[in-house]
Amino acid sequence: MKYDAIIFDLFGTLVDxxxxxxxxxxxxxxxxxxxxxxxxxxHLWIETAKKRATGIFKTTEENIRHICNTLNxxxxxxxxKKIIQLRINGTREALKPKSDAIDxxxxxxxxxxxxxxxxxxxxxxxxxxxxxxxxxxIDVAIFSSAVGLRKPKPKIYKLACEKxxxxxxxxxxxxxxxxxxxxxxSQVGLHPILIRDPHQKDSYYIDKEEWNGYKIxxxxxxxxxx
Numbered sequence: 490m491k492y493d494a495i496i497f498d499l500f501g502t503l504v505d506x507x508x509x510x511x512x513x514x515x516x517x518x519x520x521x522x523x524x525x526x527x528x529x530x531x532h533l534w535i536e537t538a539k540k541r542a543t544g545i546f547k548t549t550e551e552n553i554r555h556i557c558n559t560l561n562x563x564x565x566x567x568x569x570k571k572i573i574q575l576r577i578n579g580t581r582e583a584l585k586p587k588s589d590a591i592d593x594x595x596x597x598x599x600x601x602x603x604x605x606x607x608x609x610x611x612x613x614x615x616x617x618x619x620x621x622x623x624x625x626x627i628d629v630a631i632f633s634s635a636v637g638l639r640k641p642k643p644k645i646y647k648l649a650c651e652k653x654x655x656x657x658x659x660x661x662x663x664x665x666x667x668x669x670x671x672x673x674x675s676q677v678g679l680h681p682i683l684i685r686d687p688h689q690k691d692s693y694y695i696d697k698e699e700w701n702g703y704k705i706x707x708x709x710x711x712x713x714x715x
Contacts, residue, residue, distance in 0.1 A: 492680070492715060494655040495597060496646075499608035501665030502684055503590045503623065503708075504583060506692035515579055522571050523553070525562055533559055538695065541611040544634040548612060549573050580613040584621050587686075593708040594626045600715075603653045605660075606630040607646065609639045609668055609695075629653050641673020650679075663711060669698045682714065 500506050507515075513531070520530035533556045537546065546552040550569050557564040598604055604627050608614060615632040618624055629652040633639040636648060650657050657678035664670045664684065671681040683700040686707070705711060 491659065492602065492661050493659040494603035494605055494650075494653045495661045495663065495711065496605035496607055496649055496653075496674075496679065497594075497627075497662075498664030498667075498670060499606060499610065499614070500583070501667060501686075501689075501692060501694075502663060503594075503606070504586060505686075505689055506665065506667075506694070507583065508691045509693045510691065512693040515575070518575060519553075519572050522568050522575070523557065523562065523564060525557075525560055529560060530556065539639070542609045542633045542639045544612065544637050546611075549576050552611075576611075576613050577617070581617055581620075584614070584617060584623075586622055587708065589708050591622050591626065593711070594623070597711070598626055598628075602715075603655060604628050605649045605653050607633075607640060607649050607670075609633045609670075640668050640670040641676075643673065643677050646674055646677040646679060650677075661711070661714060663705075663708075665692075665694075666698045666700050667694045668696050671700050671702065672698060675702070680714075682711065684708065 497503055516531045516534055517527045520527040537552055540546050541552055549572060553569055553572055554564060594604055606627050610632055612634045615635050618630060629649060631645060631649045633645065636645065638645040646657065650660060660679045662674035662679040662681045666683050671683055674681040681702060683702065683704045
């Protein structure tokens with residue numbers, strides 16, 4: 490099979506997923522800044538994840554104000570600023586490439602493949618994207634919060650293929666299987682590959698799917714499918 494493009498997931502694929510403890514720690518820090526019970530804040534933060542990922546909450550501030558209104562808590566400007574900075578700093582750290590990511594992407598691009606990305610993410614990721622090492626290598630980056638669509642909706646995969654000017658059947662998709670992204674990619678006609686790093690333990694997943702198709706444990710293993 491001749492492929493024209495390879496589309497990658499971001500978290501758990503090109504960068505590490507946060508661990509469960511790291512994710513819970515971030516939520517606890519935000520709750521502490523607001524002086525609200527961590528358990529109640531955590532419930533509402535997780536409950537509003539889809540709204541963050543589809544851009545219904547266009548900013549962290551909107552999300553925090555919604556949660557505080559739900560909890561009937563007054564929120565101050567300095568508290569919001571602290572949380573925004575916490576989120577920005579955390580996202581910037583999270584966007585550091587895996588050790589083999591840049592080299593793999595560069596070699597694939599040099600071999601003539603178009604490189605795409607689809608990420609379910611909140612607004613911090615597209616805000617910081619141009620400052621990452623990925624920005625100059627990846628031809629088309631689709632962020633769910635920017636386009637109002639999230640995986641596994643068929644339209645988000647079709648949008649990436651349209652922008653890359655490739656047919657889905659001529660495209661590989663590589664992801665860690667969160668949010669049923671591999672099933673979604675397959676239903677559109679892409680050829681999905683599950684990547685699971687055996688060295689990364691206790692990763693946080695929103696909705697991890699089991700996958701019986703092709704699997705790799707490192708990005709460079711994608712070469713064997715080309």
